[in-house]
Amino acid sequence: MVRESEIRRNEVAVIPPEPSDAGLIFIGRIRTPWTSRLMAPRQGRPDGPVCRIEIFEPWQAALDGIERFERLEVLYWLHLSRRDLVRQSPGDNGTTYGTFALRSPVRPNPIGTSIAMLVALEGSTLLVRGLDCLDGTPLLDLKPDRTLFKPIAPEQPGDRQTQA
Amino acid sequence: MVRESEIRRNEVAVIPPEPSDAGLIFIGRIRTPWTSRLMAPRQGRPDGPVCRIEIFEPWQAALDGIERFERLEVLYWLHLSRRDLVRQSPGDNGTTYGTFALRSPVRPNPIGTSIAMLVALEGSTLLVRGLDCLDGTPLLDLKPDRTLFKPIAPEQPGDRQTQA
Numbered sequence: 001m002v003r004e005s006e007i008r009r010n011e012v013a014v015i016p017p018e019p020s021d022a023g024l025i026f027i028g029r030i031r032t033p034w035t036s037r038l039m040a041p042r043q044g045r046p047d048g049p050v051c052r053i054e055i056f057e058p059w060q061a062a063l064d065g066i067e068r069f070e071r072l073e074v075l076y077w078l079h080l081s082r083r084d085l086v087r088q089s090p091g092d093n094g095t096t097y098g099t100f101a102l103r104s105p106v107r108p109n110p111i112g113t114s115i116a117m118l119v120a121l122e123g124s125t126l127l128v129r130g131l132d133c134l135d136g137t138p139l140l141d142l143k144p145d146r147t148l149f150k151p152i153a154p155e156q157p158g159d160r161q162t163q164a
Numbered sequence: 165m166v167r168e169s170e171i172r173r174n175e176v177a178v179i180p181p182e183p184s185d186a187g188l189i190f191i192g193r194i195r196t197p198w199t200s201r202l203m204a205p206r207q208g209r210p211d212g213p214v215c216r217i218e219i220f221e222p223w224q225a226a227l228d229g230i231e232r233f234e235r236l237e238v239l240y241w242l243h244l245s246r247r248d249l250v251r252q253s254p255g256d257n258g259t260t261y262g263t264f265a266l267r268s269p270v271r272p273n274p275i276g277t278s279i280a281m282l283v284a285l286e287g288s289t290l291l292v293r294g295l296d297c298l299d300g301t302p303l304l305d306l307k308p309d310r311t312l313f314k315p316i317a318p319e320q321p322g323d324r325q326t327q328a
Contacts, residue, residue, distance in 0.1 A: 015222070019187030023184050023185070023186070024183055024188065025247075033322075034322055040322045041320060042315035042317055058180070065265030066264050077186050091316050097228065100226045102307075102316070103308060108189050108223055108305070109188050111239055132322070141273050144266070146267065146277075153166055153255060158204045
């Protein structure tokens with residue numbers, strides 16, 4: 001079963017520093033069918049339910065042109081997640097893994113990333129498939145999927161830089 | 165040419181809210197060959213130079229098992245980027261695009277994401293290829309590439325949920 005917020009057998013917590021190195025702005029809110037961690041999918045699926053991404057002002061003008069991309073990278077804040085575990089037991093069976101070897105929502109900076117299929121843009125709301133987060137999750141960013149985006153800026157010296 | 169921090173013709177800036185909705189912890193630092201925006205690649209390449217990702221305490225224990233993944237998702241803080249543009253002109257030619265239709269570092273929450281090829285793990289330092297960020301960029305998170313990671317937690321009701 002997916003965690004509410006308990007620490008499980010063999011998991012390792014640390015005392016994290018104050019989260020004051022940089023500050024975030026919630027730029028929107030995500031509406032999904034899932035109101036409990038115990039129901040949400042472990043991973044989004046491209047044929048999953050249509051979810052809504054509502055964009056707040058003053059950011060709505062930043063949506064212009066987004067409909068050209070069939071897949072979007074969505075970054076959001078996992079607002080219910082604890083941040084202090086360095087080893088976790090996803091199976092709740094005593095076997096643990098380092099946090100950076102997992103895609104668990106429990107992380108020092110609980111930022112979730114998904115690839116969403118864009119279904120429609122209705123005013124300042126995006127309809128998408130492929131998410132797995134809870135209803136009400138705060139939005140941090142939207143970007144074109146990296147595999148679809150070609151840089152518009154002129155070429156830079158680093159573009160061709162390789163190394164054996 | 166890539167922007168230092170000027171506003172260009174036809175670009176649109178807004179007055180952003182205070183960035184106080186949530187706080188970040190810098191968990192490491194990225195070492196790359198690029199010390200200027202005018203030299204860095206526009207996008208990382210899988211055969212690019214080897215870069216170093218140094219992990220700070222108390223997060224080093226969270227690396228355990230990461231070497232099983234040949235590709236990692238890297239999240240980092242674009243610490244030199246302005247955050248107030250909703251329309252940008254990457255070509256510096258007067259043509260503008262909405263920020264969410266670009267992968268520019270200039271965003272309300274300047275979080276960069278890359279897929280890095282793991283070359284080696286040396287103590288608490290990862291050697292990777294595929295990055296395009298500046299030397300000294302603060303690290304926010306490391307996750308297995310989503311296409312390589314299979315959830316370990318038991319199945320959830322939402323896993324099979326689809327919708328026409």
